Amino acid sequence: xxxxxxxxxxxxxxxxxxxxxxxxxxxxxxxxxxxxxxxxxxxxxxxxxxxxxxxxxxxxxxxxxxxxxxxxxxxxxxxxxxxxxxxxxxxxxxxxxxxxxxxxxxxxxxxxxxxxxxxxx
Amino acid sequence: xxxxxxxxxxxxxxxxxxxxxxxxxxxxxxxxxxxxxxxxxxxxxxxxxxxxxxxxxxxxxxxxxxxxxxxxxxxxxxxxxxxxxxxxxxxxxxxxxxxxxxxxxxxxxxxxxxxxxxxxxxxxxxxxxxxxxxxxxxxxxxxxxxxxxxxxxxxxxxxxxxxxxxxxxxxxxxxxxxxxxxxxxxxxxxxxxxxxxxxxxxxxxxxxxxxxxxxxxxxxxxxxxxxxxxxxxxxxxxxxxxxxxxxxxxxxxxxxxxxxxxxxxxxxxxxxxxxxxxxxxxxxxxxxxxxxxxxxxxxxxxxxxxxxxxxxxxxxxxxxxxxxxxxxxxxxxxxxxxxxxxxxxxxxxxxxxxxxxxxxxxxxxxxxxxxxxxxxxxxxxxxxxxxxxxxxxxxxxxxxxxxxxxxxxxxxxxxxxxxxxxxxxxxxxxxxxxxxxxxxxxxxxxxxxxxxxxxxxxxxxxxxxxxxxxxxxxxxxxxxxxxxxxxxxxxxxxxxxxxxxxxxxxxxxxxxxxxxxxxxxxxxxxxxxxxxxxxxxxxxxxxxxxxxxxxxxxxxxxxxxxxxxxxxxxxxxxxxxxxxxxxxxxxxxxxxxxxxxxxxxxxxxxxxxxxxxxxxxxxxxxxxxxxxxxxxxxxxxxxxxxxxxxxxxxxxxxxxxxxxxxxxxxxxxxxxxxxxxxxxxxxxxxxxxxxxxxxxxxxxxxxxxxxxxxxxxxxxxxxxxxxxxxxxxxxxxxxxxxxxxxxxxxxxxxxxxxxxxxxxxxxxxxxxxxxxxxxxxxxx
Numbered sequence: 001x002x003x004x005x006x007x008x009x010x011x012x013x014x015x016x017x018x019x020x021x022x023x024x025x026x027x028x029x030x031x032x033x034x035x036x037x038x039x040x041x042x043x044x045x046x047x048x049x050x051x052x053x054x055x056x057x058x059x060x061x062x063x064x065x066x067x068x069x070x071x072x073x074x075x076x077x078x079x080x081x082x083x084x085x086x087x088x089x090x091x092x093x094x095x096x097x098x099x100x101x102x103x104x105x106x107x108x109x110x111x112x113x114x115x116x117x118x119x120x121x
Numbered sequence: 122x123x124x125x126x127x128x129x130x131x132x133x134x135x136x137x138x139x140x141x142x143x144x145x146x147x148x149x150x151x152x153x154x155x156x157x158x159x160x161x162x163x164x165x166x167x168x169x170x171x172x173x174x175x176x177x178x179x180x181x182x183x184x185x186x187x188x189x190x191x192x193x194x195x196x197x198x199x200x201x202x203x204x205x206x207x208x209x210x211x212x213x214x215x216x217x218x219x220x221x222x223x224x225x226x227x228x229x230x231x232x233x234x235x236x237x238x239x240x241x242x243x244x245x246x247x248x249x250x251x252x253x254x255x256x257x258x259x260x261x262x263x264x265x266x267x268x269x270x271x272x273x274x275x276x277x278x279x280x281x282x283x284x285x286x287x288x289x290x291x292x293x294x295x296x297x298x299x300x301x302x303x304x305x306x307x308x309x310x311x312x313x314x315x316x317x318x319x320x321x322x323x324x325x326x327x328x329x330x331x332x333x334x335x336x337x338x339x340x341x342x343x344x345x346x347x348x349x350x351x352x353x354x355x356x357x358x359x360x361x362x363x364x365x366x367x368x369x370x371x372x373x374x375x376x377x378x379x380x381x382x383x384x385x386x387x388x389x390x391x392x393x394x395x396x397x398x399x400x401x402x403x404x405x406x407x408x409x410x411x412x413x414x415x416x417x418x419x420x421x422x423x424x425x426x427x428x429x430x431x432x433x434x435x436x437x438x439x440x441x442x443x444x445x446x447x448x449x450x451x452x453x454x455x456x457x458x459x460x461x462x463x464x465x466x467x468x469x470x471x472x473x474x475x476x477x478x479x480x481x482x483x484x485x486x487x488x489x490x491x492x493x494x495x496x497x498x499x500x501x502x503x504x505x506x507x508x509x510x511x512x513x514x515x516x517x518x519x520x521x522x523x524x525x526x527x528x529x530x531x532x533x534x535x536x537x538x539x540x541x542x543x544x545x546x547x548x549x550x551x552x553x554x555x556x557x558x559x560x561x562x563x564x565x566x567x568x569x570x571x572x573x574x575x576x577x578x579x580x581x582x583x584x585x586x587x588x589x590x591x592x593x594x595x596x597x598x599x600x601x602x603x604x605x606x607x608x609x610x611x612x613x614x615x616x617x618x619x620x621x622x623x624x625x626x627x628x629x630x631x632x633x634x635x636x637x638x639x640x641x642x643x644x645x646x647x648x649x650x651x652x653x654x655x656x657x658x659x660x661x662x663x664x665x666x667x668x669x670x671x672x673x674x675x676x677x678x679x680x681x682x683x684x685x686x687x688x689x690x691x692x693x694x695x696x697x698x699x700x701x702x703x704x705x706x707x708x709x710x711x712x713x714x715x716x717x718x719x720x721x722x723x724x725x726x727x728x729x730x731x732x733x734x735x736x737x738x739x740x741x742x743x744x745x746x747x748x749x750x751x752x753x754x755x756x757x758x759x760x761x762x763x764x765x766x767x768x769x770x771x772x773x774x775x776x777x778x779x780x781x782x783x784x785x786x787x788x789x790x791x792x793x794x795x796x797x798x799x800x801x802x803x804x805x806x807x808x809x810x811x812x813x814x815x816x817x818x819x820x821x822x823x824x825x826x827x828x829x830x831x832x833x834x835x836x837x838x839x840x841x842x843x844x845x846x847x848x849x850x851x852x853x854x855x856x857x858x859x860x861x862x863x864x865x866x867x868x869x870x871x872x873x874x875x876x877x878x879x880x881x882x883x884x885x886x887x888x889x890x891x892x893x894x895x896x897x898x899x900x901x
Contacts, residue, residue, distance in 0.1 A: 003202055004200070004217060004219075007155060008155070008216045008217055009200075009203065009207070011155035011209060011213045011216060012207040012208055012209055012213075013208050013241070013244060013245050013248060014208075015244065017244055017247070017248055018253070018254075018255055018256075019247055019252045019253075019254055019256070019257060019258045019259075019286060020244070020256075020257075020285060020286060021256065021284060021285055021287050022256070024284050024285040026236075026280065026281075026284075026285075028236050030234055030235050030236075031234055032229055032234060033229040033230040033231075033234060036229075036232050036234060036271055036273060036274075037232075037271065039271070039273060040271035040273065043271075043272060043273075047901065049901065052336045053336075053901060054269050054335045054336050054338070054898070054901075055269055055901070056267075056269045056270065056271050058269065058336070059268060059269045059324075059335070059338050059339055059340045060339070060342070060782070061325075061339045061340060061341045061775075061782040061783050061788055062339075062782065062783055062788075063781045063783065064774075064775070064776060064781075064782065064783040064784065065783065065787070066783075066787055068776045069387070069774065069776075071390075071767075071777060074738075074741075075738070076355075076390070076763035076764065076767045077391075077393070077737070077741075077763065078387065078390055078391070085613075091737060094736060094737050095737060095738060098738065100609070106361075109354075109358055110358060112354075113351065113354055113355065113358070113778065113779070114776070114777065114778060114779035115778070115779025115780070115781075116779055
């Protein structure tokens with residue numbers, strides 16, 4: 001490791017700081033986002049809430065009601081066709097050549113872009 | 122040498138368009154100076170903190186702009202030399218490239234999950250704001266929270282602020298509403314539909330008479346960070362072999378600088394395949410790299426090298442000619458010998474019995490008559506081919522004098538004998554050449570005749586001739602296509618073609634008689650009548666011991682040349698010899714048609730030069746320019762075209778990215794046309810009176826800086842709103858810091874004074890308690 005210059009070292013922040021409560025020493029757990037959400041779900045389930053209560057889940061946007069348009073998974077152009085083998089959408093015969101000769105697993109990577117990949121659990 | 126300068130013209134030749142402007146990829150982030158300290162700290166003045174997943178803005182509200190505006194990151198690591206932990210926060214993380222590897226964010230998705238990092242961030246913020254009070258931050262805090270935030274988020278923040286920093290009071294609010302509050306500071310329109318396009322989510326919040334209607338609000342789980350990630354994945358798949366790694370920061374810059382909302386997405390997708398439009402919209406980015414300079418050779422040197430190569434080639438050619446000639450001579454001799462043998466054996470005058478015949482043949486090294494026949498016919502065929510080869514008979518030769526050959530050996534001296542030997546060889550050479558020449562002449566004559574015939578046909582009936590040639594061409598092309606198709610089908614084990622093949626293989630391998638040799642015929646008959654029967658009898662007598670697939674006497678597979686076709690059928694590779702013949706036929710036909718058929722163009726050629734101007738993939742990958750895979754610059758270039766409009770479009774059609782949520786326009790339409798009117802907030806029936814909310818569609822958040830966002834929103838909203846409405850769309854002055862400014866503005870109001878929670882209230886009411894106000898969440 002090359003040595004850091006004095007200014008760079010002095011820019012590092014050190015504790016203790018005068019404005020902090022010296023006795024504050026919380027015990028914490030880092031919960032991933034998924035767990036934070038499920039904790040909230042459990043908490044809300046214990047409450048009796050009015051129908052129109054504003055919760056983390058009630059403000060979530062609903063699924064689209066308009067018909068979904070299809071786009072080519074490779075180029076993003078209009079994708080009128082769907083490859084039977086992989087389910088990838090494609091724009092024309094030329095792109096289909098790519099879809100057909102795609103290396104193993106790449107089709108899943110493309111599908112992952114629109115959450116349509118196969119997830120093994 | 123590192124190249125890459127802003128706006129450098131690349132040396133790509135495009136044919137029709139000027140070379141593209143090449144943009145360099147963004148340089149890594151660098152901070153030159155450590156973050157400064159605030160010099161106007163005052164105790165008791167509220168501190169406003171707008172913490173977002175990309176940036177945190179913090180400052181005392183005695184100024185107009187947040188003193189700190191830095192990325193929400195810390196970098197914490199142990200320095201071995203100093204032997205202590207070093208912690209850098211925000212912009213300071215870019216003071217040295219070494220810090221990059223240990224950068225952490227307090228956020229996981231839209232929510233804070235690492236409160237240790239958050240604590241460091243706040244430590245740093247207060248420290249740089251020069252908070253000088255002892256045992257606590259003696260300033261009220263205004264801080265943002267997530268819309269309809271989970272209770273744990275608020276609880277942790279309360280805890281940290283009240284217990285960690287002993288702050289006197291805390292108030293929470295929503296960034297989007299603060300931004301609206303600031304931009305609406307003159308109170309021109311108290312109603313608004315806020316589209317808050319943040320880094321992690323997009324909020325749609327209706328406000329009627331200054332009151333946010335959170336139970337109508339919606340959140341789309343898509344923001345700037347998701348857009349960047351989406352672009353990065355797309356580019357990764359678009360250029361899987363890109364030589365350098367493109368950093369997240371570079372993708373961020375791409376999204377910020379080059380993405381824009383399309384006015385009409387579907388129409389523009391079509392337009393992008395139009396070369397002129399593509400040339401206009403395609404963005405070329407080049408990664409910096411060290412160019413390997415190739416040494417230019419002088420003309421003289423090149424000429425010398427070419428000369429050398431030519432001479433070498435000539436020498437090789439001569440050698441090959443010589444070798445071919447030698448072989449030819451050998452073959453001629455062989456052929457002569459064996460045909461004589463055949464004649465002798467078949468000549469009835471000699472009265473040779475079958476047994477004798479076989480014996481003679483086996484002495485000559487053949488298995489049986491069939492073997493001999495096959496060898497002979499092969500020899501004849503290869504001889505014919507060999508005669509057509511170039512064997513160096515350009516120079517006109519007079520017949521040499523072979524006087525010694527007619528004399529008897531006994532009459533010759535030793536030297537003459539040697540001479541005779543060489544003359545013998547020479548004579549053979551000479552005769553072989555002569556024969557080859559004759560053969561060639563005949564061939565040439567035949568060709569000329571054919572050509573003349575064609576010529577007269579063309580003159581008499583051009584259309585018919587063209588039709589004939591085209592039909593022939595079609596047969597070849599169809600065959601080629603068929604083969605391609607078959608080849609493709611064979612890749613799939615389940616296809617019909619693959620199954621037929623497996624069947625054939627199984628049949629070949631199957632034990633038992635007759636399965637794979639249904640086509641074999643009795644080639645022995647060609648040796649003369651009765652030969653086959655006699656032979657067969659003799660053989661069966663010999664081979665009584667054990668019949669296996671290898672020595673089955675009834676197995677005549679292979680006696681007929683066509684038998685071997687089965688292997689061609691099942692072989693997975695292409696017969697190159699046949700392919701070559703076919704290709705030359707194809708080329709000849711195409712050449713003729715090109716020459717005489719006025720409606721046959723170079724584009725119609727089977728192997729017509731790949732025309733990138735017609736290739737969707739080329740245009741997608743390389744823009745409206747030709748691509749030279751050898752060019753190091755082009756190897757390091759990426760083209761943004763469809764991505765430029767696709768990435769922002771996800772906000773309007775989230776299904777593009779597989780997000781099962783309605784887009785902002787659909788949600789807004791539903792809200793403005795159905796849900797709000799049906800709850801009697803306003804209605805569209807009053808003639809010519811536009812509801813206030815329509816007059817103030819407000820865009821804020823970092824993503825709202827995307828180019829053409831406002832125009833797109835105007836277009837979309839106009840299309841669904843009843844005509845005659847006075848639609849107005851406003852964009853926040855500075856989407857990134859307006860929320861902080863709104864906090865500052867609000868800190869001066871009465872509403873603020875009634876909304877904050879003191880330490881005492883917190884202790885009393887618990888960590889979920891808030892007082893509802895017009896810029897914050899509602900209480901459950």
